[in-house]
Amino acid sequence: MKPLDLTADVVSLTAALVDAPSVSGDEEVLADAVEAALRAQAPALEVVRSGNAVLARTNLGRPTRVLLAGHLDTVPIADNVPSRREGPLLHGCGTVDMKSTDAVFLHLAASVADPVHDVTLVFYDCEEVEATRNGLGRIERELPDWLAADLAVLGEPTDGLVEAGCQGTMRVRVTTSGVRAHSARSWLGRNAIHGAGAVLRVLEDYLPRDVVIDGCTYREGLNAVKIVGGVAGNVVPDVCEVDVNFRFAPDRSAAQAEAHVREVLAGLDADVVLTDMSPGALPGLGSAAAQGFVTAAGGTVRAKYGWTDVSRFSALGIPALNYGPGDPNLAHTRDEHVVVAKIVECEAVLRRYLTTP
């Protein structure tokens, strides 16, 4: 690919990043270009490489350090590369999630010579796939000192608003059992699908909490996301499985969230097995570094509902915010596109934050 020009405007730079396909696992070409551009165009930065991730930082001895993290990978391309500019919009895979934020971070790295905070940049791989492949997890294991910071800003699409922390997410598989029988002699069996009715009733009647933390409202939700049961059209089924997803506010720990779900489902004639757990992240807005960022962004902050990698920073004790120009509802869609003015606005906010004493 052509070398990246980090001094170009953030919209052109976003387009250049989108035009370098980097589906998860296939980020090497783009990571090479990012590394080369940072070494050439931001020579004051210390740069290291970790697999298909590129890390860079200032070492200016500032009292605070802010970490700007963006993943380089995208979901699979859906006939939406290369990028396409249409009036106020830039279309293409990654325009929202999250090469527009990557472009802002890269442009600032090459154009803010004297930031008031030390800055760490993390451009990482494999965020859109299973957690075990996540590049940020690898960096945490292999280069832990690179993640030290007073505030982490994760470039997830937030429509240009600051979204603090994130909800946790967990799944349980709820299995009801019965006795198989020919459906012509159903009284010899016990119908496991009918047994799942009680499970669904509990979910239907569940009243989720709204929790306010640091001024952000986290709405919880408990939902069946899958149900499967049945043997054949003439058989009373002996097993029915319901997969239940609990999205929980970050005031619950993983253990507390699991205990809550088990309590909600207690008393049902069903087995409950935990199949997935990703703890949430507290907003951490109490810190001066976080408050400074919120102020630079205009003072508005809301809760992040989806689970994001901010929880990794939260687990390290680092306040973490989500912030990016894209509309999260357009992420992963064929029609993914970003309002270019939002990219410019995002750049202005971050520049203000990095340069205002």
Add this chain to the structure above:
Amino acid sequence: MKPLDLTADVVSLTAALVDAPSVSGDEEVLADAVEAALRAQAPALEVVRSGNAVLARTNLGRPTRVLLAGHLDTVPIADNVPSRREGPLLHGCGTVDMKSTDAVFLHLAASVADPVHDVTLVFYDCEEVEATRNGLGRIERELPDWLAADLAVLGEPTDGLVEAGCQGTMRVRVTTSGVRAHSARSWLGRNAIHGAGAVLRVLEDYLPRDVVIDGCTYREGLNAVKIVGGVAGNVVPDVCEVDVNFRFAPDRSAAQAEAHVREVLAGLDADVVLTDMSPGALPGLGSAAAQGFVTAAGGTVRAKYGWTDVSRFSALGIPALNYGPGDPNLAHTRDEHVVVAKIVECEAVLRRYLTTP
């Protein structure tokens, strides 16, 4: 295959039939052997061929005609051919369903020279597969006069008891709808799986009827036999489908059965679509021909719970009974086997019926 010896004892003849594989659609070799044997060893009979079915009848001008029907096909072989004799048991695919009854019918055809009833024998194909391929259905369309009779005895396994008529069976697909949403913002959606809870509750609370007809008790049953819902682990699902099987007593017509199911499910926020309908068969025990058979079999008669081809005869106005030596619970199993004494007993009952004025 070796020619069939219809004068052999019914156990040896069952073994010979089992040793000629005849999975549905592949009955030609066996049908050829049955046809050749009937023509050679029961020369008084009028014999016709219809596809892989063989029909034979006496034309003695008797006041009553009894039709003996057995299918020649089996479900797929499961390492259980050839047959294997172990003490009182004969093992093998078809020993129960229903080559043991076929053997009794064939042996009687060759050994009862002067029956008190005219006799029609129907050995047919493709009973174990979709109804559109059923050989008896083809005969009904192409050779309808061959099905005229005062009583039909269908050789389905009944453990040597007379089972009268049969239940009907129908299926509906019950679909609940919702609104898809990300499960992190579940309040923007409406969960179709949760909606299915009300459907399951109705099924769970349903009180099935017991209906006594001609002294036979038919127990009904309404069961979910399949449930499927779910889009992905992080999505509130917008569709859930429940397949419901209603097994109904033969005092309900097809239309009445459907109306009943629709009434039971009325008021639910769900679509109900009929996907399958096979009407039941009244026992028809009021006829002299049927009573004579029940008496010959020892006087005991019970309802047939599974759906069988007797309903085809019932629809033609012909009283129809199920009668065969095998245990229906062993049909279609890898360990399919028959108690050989039951085959002999079945032969004795039918011989008594065909020869007692």
